[in-house]
Amino acid sequence: MSQPPSKSASTGKKIETAIEKALDPLASALKRATQSATQAVAASPGKPGLMISPLAVPFPAIPPIGGVEIATARAGFYKHERDDLVVFRFPQGASCAGVFTRHKVGSAPVDWCKRHLDADKGGEGVKALVVNAGCANAFTGKAGADAARRTASEVAKRFDCRQRDVMLASTGVIGVVLDDKKITARLPEVEAGLKADAWAQAGLGIMTTDTFPKGSYAECEIEGVKVRIAGIAKGSGMIAPDMATMLAFIVTDADIAPPVLKALLNLHVRTTFNSVTVDGDTSTNDTALLFATGASGAPRIGRVGDRRLKEFSAALDDVMLDLAHQLVKDGEGATKFVKVTVEGAASPASARKLAKSIADSPLVKTAIAGEDANWGRIVMAVGKTEEAVDRDRLAIRFGPHVAAVDGAPSPTYDEAVMSAYMKNAEIDITVHVASGRASATVWTCDLTKRYIEINGDYRS
Numbered sequence: 205m206s207q208p209p210s211k212s213a214s215t216g217k218k219i220e221t222a223i224e225k226a227l228d229p230l231a232s233a234l235k236r237a238t239q240s241a242t243q244a245v246a247a248s249p250g251k252p253g254l255m256i257s258p259l260a261v262p263f264p265a266i267p268p269i270g271g272v273e274i275a276t277a278r279a280g281f282y283k284h285e286r287d288d289l290v291v292f293r294f295p296q297g298a299s300c301a302g303v304f305t306r307h308k309v310g311s312a313p314v315d316w317c318k319r320h321l322d323a324d325k326g327g328e329g330v331k332a333l334v335v336n337a338g339c340a341n342a343f344t345g346k347a348g349a350d351a352a353r354r355t356a357s358e359v360a361k362r363f364d365c366r367q368r369d370v371m372l373a374s375t376g377v378i379g380v381v382l383d384d385k386k387i388t389a390r391l392p393e394v395e396a397g398l399k400a401d402a403w404a405q406a407g408l409g410i411m412t413t414d415t416f417p418k419g420s421y422a423e424c425e426i427e428g429v430k431v432r433i434a435g436i437a438k439g440s441g442m443i444a445p446d447m448a449t450m451l452a453f454i455v456t457d458a459d460i461a462p463p464v465l466k467a468l469l470n471l472h473v474r475t476t477f478n479s480v481t482v483d484g485d486t487s488t489n490d491t492a493l494l495f496a497t498g499a500s501g502a503p504r505i506g507r508v509g510d511r512r513l514k515e516f517s518a519a520l521d522d523v524m525l526d527l528a529h530q531l532v533k534d535g536e537g538a539t540k541f542v543k544v545t546v547e548g549a550a551s552p553a554s555a556r557k558l559a560k561s562i563a564d565s566p567l568v569k570t571a572i573a574g575e576d577a578n579w580g581r582i583v584m585a586v587g588k589t590e591e592a593v594d595r596d597r598l599a600i601r602f603g604p605h606v607a608a609v610d611g612a613p614s615p616t617y618d619e620a621v622m623s624a625y626m627k628n629a630e631i632d633i634t635v636h637v638a639s640g641r642a643s644a645t646v647w648t649c650d651l652t653k654r655y656i657e658i659n660g661d662y663r664s
Contacts, residue, residue, distance in 0.1 A: 259533035259541050260416040263407060266434045268400035270457040271296055271497025275397040276409040279386040281338025289387060290335040290409040291394045297329035298495040301465035303473050305490035311342035312352040313372035320368040327462030331365035334372050335410050341374045341382035351382040358388040373451050373491045375412055407436040410451055413658055414440045414534050420526040424519040426512050429502035431458040433519055437527040440534045452492040452527055459498030461506040468520055469494050476524040480647045481563050482535035532647045537654025540572050541630045547643045548636045550592040555644035561585045569651035575626040579607040597638035
């Protein structure tokens with residue numbers, strides 16, 4: 205006959221049960237984290253093993269944009285299985301404008317687009333955009349240019365248009381000639397797969413070391429007619445756009461002439477794509493293309509000063525700034541999203557140079573990675589620019605917390621409070637240089653060991 209459990213055994217069992225209950229949430233959390241990490245690695249079409257950035261932004265719901273169809277395919281520029289070819293088709297044609305890298309070693313696709321968009325009536329009636337990831341086709345001489353031309357020629361034949369009506373963009377390893385046969389071999393598959401709602405797939409298809417696809421969407425009205433704007437972008441490292449390995453493609457169903465699109469791009473690129481930096485390096489392939497299909501039925505706008513552009517211009521700026529911020533949030537190895545604002549500068553150009561100096565400084569960025577409010581490094585980054593700065597009135601804030609004022613440590617400085625603020629995922633740094641009234645803002649990220657790891661084996 206079994207004996208009833210002793211009082212001590214019963215108590216022990218209760219304690220064991222209580223511990224199990226207490227650990228259950230931890231076990232569940234660990235399981236979820238493991239699943240999330242596994243999904244993160246699996247979801248990234250970039251290099252296998254890249255974890256999704258902790259600052260990642262979910263891809264938005266983007267409805268079909270009238271006048272554009274999209275398809276993706278695997279051309280084989282990567283050894284691992286992933287789509288690396290994206291094609292946009294504009295069946296009725298589209299207006300187009302572009303802004304490109306000012307890097308002195310521009311890529312063959314950049315040369316192609318610039319030449320045809322700058323030509324007489326360039327940007328009218330564009331029928332296609334072809335983007336490949338995995339091969340930049342930059343620093344490839346005549347062979348690279350010929351590969352770009354052959355790609356455009358084959359796409360033009362299939363879509364029944366002129367070569368000049370095909371825009372090209374590439375991203376990936378520099379110094380490798382594009383194997384255009386890999387693209388043309390997939391064109392039948394691409395044409396069969398064209399559809400209106402493939403924005404998310406396109407965002408994935410243009411990624412290289414990116415860890416999440418980047419998209420944005422906005423709506424506005426032009427004379428009472430609803431107009432849609434959608435865009436995707438890629439970029440994670442080699443980001444200091446001087447319009448970085450950055451690509452951005454934006455499509456609207458508004459009816460806007462190419463010169464107006466060009467003016468809008470030039471207006472907004474300075475405070476969006478050209479105001480972010482990950483590592484201070486500018487790429488050979490930076491491309492931002494804006495297409496307008498006219499499918500919304502809104503009246504055509506052919507003049508830059510047209511007042512009807514006001515709401516559209518604001519919505520376009522929102523899309524571009526959203527995409528630019530996502531580039532920084534996917535900065536290689538990034539754990540902090542940092543906003544740097546310089547106030548009281550002698551001129552807008554001076555404010556911008558000062559902000560960029562802070563945002564690009566490895567010493568500032570590594571201090572942020574270490575959650576150290578080392579404002580002395582900010583003083584260093586400001587002073588080395590040789591811009592006009594009143595040292596004895598210089599002030600520095602981290603969020604609402606004052607670190608320095610009137611050219612000296614703040615009497616209210618509290619290390620514990622500042623350290624707590626630096627643990628945030630988003631950090632605001634404001635510097636007042638007391639030399640004028642101009643200001644500028646640049647967005648950046650921290651610099652971690654992961655950046656070195658990612659770039660140390662980029663080609664392996």
